[in-house]
Amino acid sequence: MRGFFDPRQLAHAPASELHNGGFVPYAETPARAEAVAAALADLERPADRGEAPILAVHDTGYVEFLKTAPARWAAAGRPGDVIGYIWPIAARRPVRLERIDALAGRYSLDASTPLTAETWGAAYWSAQSVLAALDAVRGGDRAAFALCRPPGHHAGRDYLGGYCHLNTAAIAAQAAIDGGMRRVAILDIDYHHGNGTQDIFWSRGDVFYASIHADPATDYPFYWGHADEIGEGAGEGATLNLPLPQGTALDAFRRAQHKALAAIAAFAPDLAIVSFGADTYVGDPISGFALRTEDYETLARDIAACGWPVLIAMEGGYAVDALGANVASFLAGF
Numbered sequence: 001m002r003g004f005f006d007p008r009q010l011a012h013a014p015a016s017e018l019h020n021g022g023f024v025p026y027a028e029t030p031a032r033a034e035a036v037a038a039a040l041a042d043l044e045r046p047a048d049r050g051e052a053p054i055l056a057v058h059d060t061g062y063v064e065f066l067k068t069a070p071a072r073w074a075a076a077g078r079p080g081d082v083i084g085y086i087w088p089i090a091a092r093r094p095v096r097l098e099r100i101d102a103l104a105g106r107y108s109l110d111a112s113t114p115l116t117a118e119t120w121g122a123a124y125w126s127a128q129s130v131l132a133a134l135d136a137v138r139g140g141d142r143a144a145f146a147l148c149r150p151p152g153h154h155a156g157r158d159y160l161g162g163y164c165h166l167n168t169a170a171i172a173a174q175a176a177i178d179g180g181m182r183r184v185a186i187l188d189i190d191y192h193h194g195n196g197t198q199d200i201f202w203s204r205g206d207v208f209y210a211s212i213h214a215d216p217a218t219d220y221p222f223y224w225g226h227a228d229e230i231g232e233g234a235g236e237g238a239t240l241n242l243p244l245p246q247g248t249a250l251d252a253f254r255r256a257q258h259k260a261l262a263a264i265a266a267f268a269p270d271l272a273i274v275s276f277g278a279d280t281y282v283g284d285p286i287s288g289f290a291l292r293t294e295d296y297e298t299l300a301r302d303i304a305a306c307g308w309p310v311l312i313a314m315e316g317g318y319a320v321d322a323l324g325a326n327v328a329s330f331l332a333g334f
C-alpha cells in the first residue's frame, strides 16, 4: 500500500497544553509521526495540490487566522504559543474582532491546541498528504494511507481543537465529491468522537459519517458524539454515532464496527475514508479502551472485506512506543 507523509509535518511542536488545571507537555508530538514513519517502509512525499481543496472545506478567515495568529501573538508581546482564553458561547454576531485573544477564541474549540509559527505549514502538508492518498485511490489502488499529523477530525469549518487544525478526512471527502464521486463514507475509529467531521457534513446527504468512540459522557469532546445525533435536513440519517464505555476491548468494538459497516454498505459509497486513531490501544496514555496490537489487523480485515476503495487518514494514538506497530498492524489487514 502506498503511504504519504511530508517531513514539514514535523515542525509543529507546541510546548504544552492546558490539562486538568495545569500546563502539561503536549501529547500530540512530532515523535508520533516519526515512530509511524520508521515502522512503514518508504512513505512518499505528496505533491503540492495547493490551497483550493482546503478552502473547499474551511473558512477563509479561519485559514488566514492559522497563518497569521502566531505573528500577531508575538507582536502583542506574548510569550509561548497562541492559546485562547475566551470563547463565544452564544450566537456569533458579526462583531469586529480586533485583539488576538478575541480571534483565538473565535476560531477555536478548546485550549488544548496551541498554535506555533510552524503550525500552518505542518497542517498544510498534512492536508497535502491526504490529498495524495486520495489520488492514489482514484488512480485505482484498493487502499492508500496518509500519515496525517497534525490530525484533523476535531477541526471544523472555522475552528481548531483537539490537536487538529485542518480536517484532513473532510478535505479528502470534499475533494472526492468535487472530483466526481457521488457518495463518500467516513468511518471514524479514533478513540474520540470526530466532532469537526460530523459538524462539516451534518446537513449533507452525500457524505455519511459513522463514528465509534468513547462515550462523550466520560470523554473529550463531551458535547458531541451521543447516539441521538443523526444529522439534519438532507443529512438526517447520514450521521451514525456508536459510543462505547471505557474498558471496551476487541469483541465489543468489532460488533460496533460491524454495525457501522452495515450502515455504510446500505449507503453504497464510492469511497470509504477511515479516520484511524490508534488511541484505542490498551496502553494509550490519554484514553481508556483496550485494543491490542493484533486487533487492528482484525478490524482492518473487516473493513477491507466490504470491497470499497479505502483511504486511511491517521488521527490520534499517543502510546508512541507502540504506535508504529499498531499502524503497521492496521495496514497489514488491507
Ligand code: OKP
Pocket (backbone or CB within 6 Å): 017, 018, 019, 020, 112, 151, 154, 162, 163, 190, 191, 192, 193, 220, 277, 279, 315, 316, 317
Ligand atoms: C485528539 B484525537 C485536556 C484533554 C483534551 C484533547 C484530546 C484530543 C484527542 N488536555 N485532550 O482525537 O486523538
Ligand code: ZN
Pocket (backbone or CB within 6 Å): 190, 191, 192, 277, 279, 315, 316, 317
Ligand atoms: Zn483521539
